[in-house]
Amino acid sequence: MGRYSVKVFITYKKGVLDPQGVAVEKAAHQLGFKKVKNVRVGKLITMEVEAKSKEEVEREIKEMAEKFLVNPVIEDYSYEISKEG
Amino acid sequence: MGRYSVKVFITYKKGVLDPQGVAVEKAAHQLGFKKVKNVRVGKLITMEVEAKSKEEVEREIKEMAEKFLVNPVIEDYSYEISKEG
Numbered sequence: 001m002g003r004y005s006v007k008v009f010i011t012y013k014k015g016v017l018d019p020q021g022v023a024v025e026k027a028a029h030q031l032g033f034k035k036v037k038n039v040r041v042g043k044l045i046t047m048e049v050e051a052k053s054k055e056e057v058e059r060e061i062k063e064m065a066e067k068f069l070v071n072p073v074i075e076d077y078s079y080e081i082s083k084e085g
Numbered sequence: 086m087g088r089y090s091v092k093v094f095i096t097y098k099k100g101v102l103d104p105q106g107v108a109v110e111k112a113a114h115q116l117g118f119k120k121v122k123n124v125r126v127g128k129l130i131t132m133e134v135e136a137k138s139k140e141e142v143e144r145e146i147k148e149m150a151e152k153f154l155v156n157p158v159i160e161d162y163s164y165e166i167s168k169e170g
Contacts, residue, residue, distance in 0.1 A: 009129050024130065027153055033145060035135040042129040044094050045109065050120040060118060068112055 003084045004049045004057045008069060008077060011042035016074045045069065048084070057081050088169045089134050089142045093154060093162055096127035101159045130154065133169070142166050 012018045018040050025039035051057045061079050070077045097103045103125050110124035136142045146164050155162045 011129065011131065021130075024154070025132075028149060031149075031152055033149055036145070036149075037133050037135075039130065039132040042131065044096065044127040044129040045106075045124065046096065046127065047110075047113075047124040048122050050122075060121070064113060064116075064118055064121075067116055069109070 001050050001052060004051060004054065005082050005084050006047050006049055006057060006061060007080045008045040008047075008061065008065065009042065009079065010045065010070055010075050010077045012040055013074055013076055042075075054081055054083065086135050086137060089136060089139065090167050090169050091132050091134055091142060091146060092165045093130040093132075093146065093150065094127065094164065095130065095155055095160050095162045097125055098159055098161055127160075139166055139168065 012021075020041040021039045024041060025036060028036045028039065049057045049060060051060065058079075058081060061081070065077050065079075066072070097106075105126040106124045109126060110121060113121045113124065134142050134145060136145065143164075143166060146166070150162050150164075151157070
């Protein structure tokens with residue numbers, strides 16, 4: 001068994017309204033950061049997974065994403081897996 | 086002027102309680118993903134920045150992080166900058 005470090009990146013799909021992103025962009029402009037645009041706020045979920053192989057981790061991550069981490073109607077996701085120790 | 090795509094990764098510092106991470110971990114265990122641990126939920130902020138150089142983007146990002154994106158008492162951050170087009 002190995003220990004794997006996983007990062008899951010969850011972002012809103014294009015076209016989905018992101019009020020938090022709009023708020024951050026407004027704040028940026030008001031504070032003088034005028035050249036910033038298309039701000040979107042997504043999620044970064046990090047975790048550790050015990051598994052026999054990277055492929056097993058990948059299967060688990062995909063299953064978790066589909067079952068409860070990601071809302072496929074409005075969100076996209078990607079992930080990175082790296083072995084630890 | 087060039088257009089740069091920026092990702093800012095914001096995570097809770099070690100030792101800071103992360104209730105959303107705890108909730109996701111509990112859900113994972115209840116749904117049969119027993120080998121998952123240390124789940125933490127952070128933020129992924131993406132944006133586009135117009136600038137003369139990558140260094141200029143870097144300066145802007147650091148300034149934004151310090152001014153309003155990140156709470157340095159409880160959060161850490163890192164970033165990635167890539168040129169577009």
